[in-house]
Amino acid sequence: MSLLTLSKRILGKDAKKAPVRNKKLKSVADSAKKKKAPVDTHALSTGLIGLTEVVSEKGIMQQTQGTAVFKVLPHVTKSQITSVVEATYGVHVLAVRTALSHPRIRRRGITEGVTNKFKKAYVKVDNIQAVVSHA
Numbered sequence: 001m002s003l004l005t006l007s008k009r010i011l012g013k014d015a016k017k018a019p020v021r022n023k024k025l026k027s028v029a030d031s032a033k034k035k036k037a038p039v040d041t042h043a044l045s046t047g048l049i050g051l052t053e054v055v056s057e058k059g060i061m062q063q064t065q066g067t068a069v070f071k072v073l074p075h076v077t078k079s080q081i082t083s084v085v086e087a088t089y090g091v092h093v094l095a096v097r098t099a100l101s102h103p104r105i106r107r108r109g110i111t112e113g114v115t116n117k118f119k120k121a122y123v124k125v126d127n128i129q130a131v132v133s134h135a
Contacts, residue, residue: 049076049084053131054120062122066094068131070121074100081121089131097122 050073053059059069072081078096085093098121103114125131 049073049080051081051084051088063128063132065124066126066128067122067124068128070123072098072119072121074117074119076119076121078121081123085123085125085131089125089134091125091127091130093123093125095124097124 050071052071054069054071056069062069068085070081070085078098081096081098082093085091098119100119101117103117106113106115
């Protein structure tokens with residue numbers, strides 16, 4: 001049995017074939033399912049969401065429109081970002097948009113590594129000067 005056929009049977013993409021009966025293959029399929037990383041609720045309740053301001057050309061252009069760009073931990077929600085920004089900077093948050101950045105493989109010669117996973121938060125506030133002057 002080829003590797004392609006085996007993966008199709010495990011993932012259930014080949015409906016014409018009989019289901020896999022081998023216990024080892026089922027355990028491989030079960031272990032292949034994604035497991036969620038545990039969320040540190042204490043860090044979220046104390047406001048530690050990894051909020052750092054992104055200083056880039058795009059971030060500065062966003063500031064002219066009243067939007068601040070922050071880098072946060074990947075598991076943080078929009079409501080948590082809203083509450084921490086309002087508490088930290090004393091501004092009213094109008095909207096929050098997020099973008100998740102996945103890790104990428106980077107090489108230097110033989111050495112291979114991966115970049116970190118992070119989330120960017122684009123936070124539209126009523127008084128951008130309070131956020132800019134605070135940093």
